[in-house]
Amino acid sequence: MDIVIKILIGLVAFLHCYFLWFEMFAWETKGRKVFSSFPKELFGQTKTMAANQGLYNGFLAAGLIWTFFIQDAEWNRNISLFFLSCVAIAGLYGAYSVDKKILFVQALPALIAISLILIAA
Numbered sequence: 001m002d003i004v005i006k007i008l009i010g011l012v013a014f015l016h017c018y019f020l021w022f023e024m025f026a027w028e029t030k031g032r033k034v035f036s037s038f039p040k041e042l043f044g045q046t047k048t049m050a051a052n053q054g055l056y057n058g059f060l061a062a063g064l065i066w067t068f069f070i071q072d073a074e075w076n077r078n079i080s081l082f083f084l085s086c087v088a089i090a091g092l093y094g095a096y097s098v099d100k101k102i103l104f105v106q107a108l109p110a111l112i113a114i115s116l117i118l119i120a121a
Contacts (some may be wrong), residue, residue, distance in 0.1 A: 001121045008113035009064050009080060012087055015106065016061035023054030058086055080117055084110045
């Protein structure tokens with residue numbers, strides 16, 4: 001089960017590195033494809049805001065990557081649960097306020113990882 005948990009944490013971290021990249025560096029190109037319902041004329045005006053969001057996604061990814069280096073099992077579990085919970089809450093809010101797809105892309109993998117960590121404890 002530990003391998004599955006690590007794979008899920010790695011997946012969530014990778015996704016947030018991707019979110020960082022497109023929100024900080026490709027907002028006006030890739031961002032238009034990801035958020036196709038967002039008015040095209042607003043991408044330039046919201047570039048700084050998107051970069052800020054990307055930075056926060058990077059912090060979430062960094063926290064999840066950090067868990068791969070924590071040796072103490074209890075500390076690892078707690079840090080993993082904290083950062084996965086942050087991702088899940090952000091994903092649930094995003095699904096509610098922006099697009100239902102965010103539930104499946106962001107929140108669901110984090111919620112599955114949280115569930116497996118709690119079951120394995």
